[in-house]
Amino acid sequence: MTKRFSFGQLVLLVVTLALAVIWLAPLAWAVATSLKPEAETTKIPLEWFGSEITFDAYALVLGTGGIVKWAINSTVTALVVTFMTVLFSAMAAYGFARTQFRGQRALLGLVLAGIMVPPQVLIAPLFAEMVSFGLVDTWWAIILPQVAAPLIVYILFKFFQDVPAELEQAAFVDGAGRWRVFFQIVLPLSRPVLGAVSIFTFINTWNNFLWPFLVSTDPNTMTLPVGLANVVQGTFGLRYAQIMASVVLAGLPLLVVFVLFQRQIIRGVAHTGLAGQ
Amino acid sequence: MTTTVAAPVTAAPVTKAKVRRGWTQHGLLFVAPFLIVYAVFLIWPTLLGLQMSFSSVNIAGGNDRFVGFDNYAEAFSDPRMWRSLWNTLVFTVLSTIPLVFLGLVFALLVHNLRFMQWLWRLSFFGPFLLPSAVVSLLWLQMIYPPDFGLLNGTLGTDILWLGDPSVAMWSVVLTTVWWTVGFNFLLYLAALQSIPQHLYEAAAIDGATAWDKLRSITLPLLRRTTALIVVLQLVASLKVFDQIYLMTGGGPEDSTRPIIEYAYDVGFTGYRIGYASAVSYILFVLIVIVSLAQLRLFRKREEVTS
Numbered sequence: 001m002t003k004r005f006s007f008g009q010l011v012l013l014v015v016t017l018a019l020a021v022i023w024l025a026p027l028a029w030a031v032a033t034s035l036k037p038e039a040e041t042t043k044i045p046l047e048w049f050g051s052e053i054t055f056d057a058y059a060l061v062l063g064t065g066g067i068v069k070w071a072i073n074s075t076v077t078a079l080v081v082t083f084m085t086v087l088f089s090a091m092a093a094y095g096f097a098r099t100q101f102r103g104q105r106a107l108l109g110l111v112l113a114g115i116m117v118p119p120q121v122l123i124a125p126l127f128a129e130m131v132s133f134g135l136v137d138t139w140w141a142i143i144l145p146q147v148a149a150p151l152i153v154y155i156l157f158k159f160f161q162d163v164p165a166e167l168e169q170a171a172f173v174d175g176a177g178r179w180r181v182f183f184q185i186v187l188p189l190s191r192p193v194l195g196a197v198s199i200f201t202f203i204n205t206w207n208n209f210l211w212p213f214l215v216s217t218d219p220n221t222m223t224l225p226v227g228l229a230n231v232v233q234g235t236f237g238l239r240y241a242q243i244m245a246s247v248v249l250a251g252l253p254l255l256v257v258f259v260l261f262q263r264q265i266i267r268g269v270a271h272t273g274l275a276g277q
Numbered sequence: 278m279t280t281t282v283a284a285p286v287t288a289a290p291v292t293k294a295k296v297r298r299g300w301t302q303h304g305l306l307f308v309a310p311f312l313i314v315y316a317v318f319l320i321w322p323t324l325l326g327l328q329m330s331f332s333s334v335n336i337a338g339g340n341d342r343f344v345g346f347d348n349y350a351e352a353f354s355d356p357r358m359w360r361s362l363w364n365t366l367v368f369t370v371l372s373t374i375p376l377v378f379l380g381l382v383f384a385l386l387v388h389n390l391r392f393m394q395w396l397w398r399l400s401f402f403g404p405f406l407l408p409s410a411v412v413s414l415l416w417l418q419m420i421y422p423p424d425f426g427l428l429n430g431t432l433g434t435d436i437l438w439l440g441d442p443s444v445a446m447w448s449v450v451l452t453t454v455w456w457t458v459g460f461n462f463l464l465y466l467a468a469l470q471s472i473p474q475h476l477y478e479a480a481a482i483d484g485a486t487a488w489d490k491l492r493s494i495t496l497p498l499l500r501r502t503t504a505l506i507v508v509l510q511l512v513a514s515l516k517v518f519d520q521i522y523l524m525t526g527g528g529p530e531d532s533t534r535p536i537i538e539y540a541y542d543v544g545f546t547g548y549r550i551g552y553a554s555a556v557s558y559i560l561f562v563l564i565v566i567v568s569l570a571q572l573r574l575f576r577k578r579e580e581v582t583s
Contacts (some may be wrong), residue, residue, distance in 0.1 A: 008487060009390070016386045020400035026455065027403070029427045030415050046430035088311040095307030107308065114319050116568035120516045120537050121557040124550045125326035126318070128338065148319040153311060178303040207408045209519045210537075214545065228410035229523060240418060247415050254406040255399075262395055266402075270467035273460065274505065 027251070034058065034244035041240040057241035058249070066219050067249055070227035077142050077212075077223060078205040084147045085201050086194055093156035094182055098168070108157075114150035120210060127214055141215040142223065146205055152197050155272060159193045160186065192267075199268030206254065224250050330554035336544065348555035358556055360531050361539035364446070365560070368521075368535060369514040371450045376510050377503065379454065380461025385495070387462075388469040398466075402459035409456075409519035416452045417524045439525050442532040449521050449533050456520070457513075461506050468502040469495070501574075508571040515564055536560045 029048075033041050034057050036050030061067055095101075096108050119126075126145055127136075135141040163186060171181045187194070209225045216222045222230070228250055231243065258265055330348055334341040352358045387397040404412065420427045421438035429436060438448040472495065480490050518537040521527065527534030527542075534542075536556065544553025 012386055012390050016390055016397060019383065019386070020397060023400045023404070023455065026415055026420055026427070029419055033419055042425040044425055044430070046425060046427065084314075088314060092308040092311035095304045099304030099307060101304035101308075104304065107312065110320070111312075111315065114315065116565050116572075117319060117323055118512070118516050118561070118564050119319075120518060121540075121561040121564070122319070122322040122326055123537075123541065124544045124553045124557060125322040125329055127545075128329070128334075128336075128550060129318075129322055129325065131338070144314060145318040145322075148311075148315045148317075150315065150319070178307075182307070203406065207406075209409045210541075214541075225408040225410040228408070228414060231410075231414065243414060243418050247411050251407045251411045255403055258403065258406055259395070259399060262398060266398065266463055266466075269460070270463050273464050273509070274467060274502070 030244045030247045030251075034241055034248050036241055038239060038241045041244075057239075057245035061242050061245045061249065066222070066227055067224070067246055069220070070222050070224040071250070071253070073139075073222060074206055074224040077139055078202050080139075081143050081146045081205040082198050082202045084143070085149050085152055086198050088147060089149065089152040089197070090156050090187065090190070090194065091182070093153050094160050094186060096153070097157050097160035098163075098186075099178070111150045111153050114148075115154060119145065123210065123214055126211075130215055136215050137218045137221055139221060142212045142221070145211060146208065149201065151272075152201065155197055156190070156193065159190060163189060193271070195264060196268035196271040199265050200272035203254065203265075203269070326554045326557065329551050330558050332551045333549075334551040336548040336550045344551070348552050349559075351552065352555050352559060357531065357534075358536070358539060358559075361527075361534045361536045362559065364531075364533060365515060365517065365535045365537075367446060368450065368453075368517055368533075369511060371446065372453050372514045372517075373507065373510045375450070375454050376458050376461055376514075377506055379458050380506065381465050381499070381503070383458065383462040384465030384469055385491070388466060398463075401462050404456050405459035407456065410523060412452060412456045413520050413523035416448075421448060421524075440529055442528075442530045445525055445529055445533050449524065452520055452524065453514075453517070461510065464506055465499070465502065468499055472498050504574055505571070508567060508574060511567050512564055512571070515560065515567070 032048050035053045035055070037052060037054055038057070040047075040050040092111070096104065096111075122145075130136050130141045135144075167185055167189070168181050171185055176184070207225065208223075209229070212223045213226045213229060216226055219227065219230070228246060231246060331343060331345060332341055333344050333347075383397075383401045387394065387401070390397065417439070423429055423435065423437050423440070426438070428434070428438060436444060439445050476494050477490055480494060485493075516537060517535045518541070521533050521535055522538050522541075525533045527538050537560065540553045540556040540560075543556060544550045547553075
């Protein structure tokens with residue numbers, strides 16, 4: 001493959017550019033609509049730009065809606081889920097990969113089998129369980145089921161198996177205990193893979209809808225996707241500029257994070273997605 | 278997998294016996310926090326769901342009687358269950374084909390363009406980062422409306438994208454492809470980057486054209502990735518709920534209602550949580566079959582790489 005700009009490259013560029021324009025159009029349309037005066041949002045034939053650019057819709061959404069509160073709820077729950085998932089999964093993966101105990105093989109088999117269980121088919125029993133625990137409408141109801149992620153244990157298990165044993169043994173000889181070795185040698189060594197699964201977990205949790213939707217009925221505990229779903233059901237009436245302002249505000253945080261940390265996010269998603277490789 | 282578990286142990290130092298005793302206690306402590314959460318929030322609900330699918334329990338926990346296979350018998354003679362199962366399978370087939378194909382096409386294009394990579398990646402992967410509610414609101418409110426929506430307005434058509442029972446499923450698929458193709462695109466992109474460059478250089482010396490290289494190097498080497506992506510996509514599509522529930526609510530005339538939404542309907546708005554469990558477990562069996570194919574795929578891959 002040459003780096004020279006050839007006719008082939010030009011064709012590639014035109015095709016890719018056309019596809020990119022199509023793929024960005026819905027987002028651009030959301031932004032365009034959110035910046036129009038409300039009266040001009042449903043004009044036929046459609047126009048991309050209104051008579052003026054106004055941020056009224058954003059001011060109204062930020063001033064009256066629960067969107068800021070929902071965004072905070074989403075951020076907090078996603079961070080807690082990510083932290084607990086990565087910590088617990090890393091500990092478990094280390095226990096399975098680098099130590100020995102009775103029943104280890106059976107327990108590992110149980111964890112691996114869980115990869116096949118889709119949480120979506122467990123909504124009825126899980127909800128019944130939350131009712132009996134009295135956890136409905138709390139953050140713990142949203143958080144705890146998402147921490148039970150056997151796929152993450154499997155990915156880290158495979159990684160820890162390949163960490164050279166000499167590194168640990170040198171530390172043991174120096175008198176370090178298991179926990180110190182784990183926290184001060186193994187975890188720092190695993191930073192790239194931990195970053196990858198953290199990013200993957202955070203995105204999934206931030207965007208998760210069905211489960212948080214079932215266990216939060218109180219607008220104060222709702223996450224962003226659940227709060228917006230209530231908007232779908234008519235809180236804003238037919239104020240399209242405001243609805244699109246909500247769409248932009250809710251979609252923006254992760255897109256900005258993506259632009260800033262593109263390399264890490266791509267590696268995180270691809271690594272975790274291709275876990276079998 | 279099982280052969281490599283023992284590897285670190287055999288390499289243990291002189292104080293083997295002593296260290297190993299220590300390992301025994303610690304090992305359990307390391308796995309305990311995860312196992313407790315896992316047992317309470319995954320294993321137990323799985324068993325509870327199975328038990329509930331054989332009972333007439335309602336959402337308040339009342340009327341909890343063992344009814345044997347009654348729920349399953351009812352499900353298999355319930356036209357709405359069959360309709361939602363059929364919708365789920367139709368959605369899975371209709372969405373998997375373009376999601377895998379376009380993911381590959383986008384990745385090939387972007388991989389071969391050596392500039393503005395960040396822009397292409399943002400364009401094709403960006404939508405994947407949006408919550409389902411954001412995607413659904415955008416398409417429902419500003420893209421699909423027949424009168425002022427972006428699609429009819431741009432194409433000059435007059436289609437009832439979400440209102441016509443013969444069109445709605447295609448619209449749901451279109452939104453899903455736009456939203457999630459970025460994931461497969463990234464997986465393909467990562468796979469493309471791992472193909473050794475010297476293969477192409479050798480082919481170039483032999484006078485191979487770009488088309489030759491694509492056909493006889495790139496595509497054959499992507500076969501395993503494709504198998505993996507297809508299985509991941511099948512499982513993801515079988516679990517569809519969010520965008521359909523939010524955009525069409527399962528309508529018009531039940532033409533888009535997927536099976537998870539049907540389980541949700543009978544369990545959470547009809548309060549028959551036992552019957553909902555039975556409906557869920559029908560899907561569960563389907564997904565386990567596909568996942569077992571995935572596990573076999575992983576195992577084959579390990580044999581090849583190790």
